[in-house]
Amino acid sequence: MNIYERLDEILPIIKDKEFMESKGIGNEIGFYIFDYEAKYEILVRNHIKDLKEKVNKKNLNFYIREFDLYEMMIKIIEEKGYLEELFKMEEEKGTKNIVKPIKTTLRFTQKNDLLIDYLKKSVEEKDIVFITGVGKVWPIIRTHTILNNLQPVVNVPVIMFFPGEYSGLELHLFNKIEDENYYRAFRLVE
Numbered sequence: 001m002n003i004y005e006r007l008d009e010i011l012p013i014i015k016d017k018e019f020m021e022s023k024g025i026g027n028e029i030g031f032y033i034f035d036y037e038a039k040y041e042i043l044v045r046n047h048i049k050d051l052k053e054k055v056n057k058k059n060l061n062f063y064i065r066e067f068d069l070y071e072m073m074i075k076i077i078e079e080k081g082y083l084e085e086l087f088k089m090e091e092e093k094g095t096k097n098i099v100k101p102i103k104t105t106l107r108f109t110q111k112n113d114l115l116i117d118y119l120k121k122s123v124e125e126k127d128i129v130f131i132t133g134v135g136k137v138w139p140i141i142r143t144h145t146i147l148n149n150l151q152p153v154v155n156v157p158v159i160m161f162f163p164g165e166y167s168g169l170e171l172h173l174f175n176k177i178e179d180e181n182y183y184r185a186f187r188l189v190e
Contacts, residue, residue, distance in 0.1 A: 070136035
């Protein structure tokens with residue numbers, strides 16, 4: 001299937017009653033990955049926007065709630081009052097040297113991880129979570145870490161839109177950068 005055909009498969013899949021019930025996958029809440037070539041990023045973003053508008057305006061039995069990891073990260077850092085400080089630090093010390101301070105600010109991978117906490121507090125029972133912005137936050141936020149930390153706290157289907165390749169085991173961001181293996185997610189569309 002080409003990218004257009006794959007994108008067109010998303011709506012029928014998420015409208016299927018079994019998708020929300022996660023039947024056929026051990027009755028666990030489903031974590032899915034929609035992988036795509038990075039060159040289609042703008043196309044995928046536009047499709048997500050249109051899909052959200054179409055679904056959320058209708059009174060269906062679910063609501064699409066999108067979380068852009070980059071926008072969330074910036075919002076949290078800004079709320080903490082560190083955004084301007086990080087800009088100055090990046091200018092003085094370079095981009096590589098702000099990764100650790102950002103992770104510290106976000107309390108990334110700790111029990112009180114601010115990104116995971118934000119997601120947890122924002123999700124409602126009838127939601128389908130779309131996670132976007134994966135490529136924009138690398139290497140600060142890693143895909144497998146978000147999915148691992150989100151699994152125990154979110155009880156609704158989650159679809160991560162991933163600019164790269166997911167084999168059902170290995171994540172390759174931009175089809176080049178290998179992330180750690182992740183076994184719990186299913187490919188949304190083959």
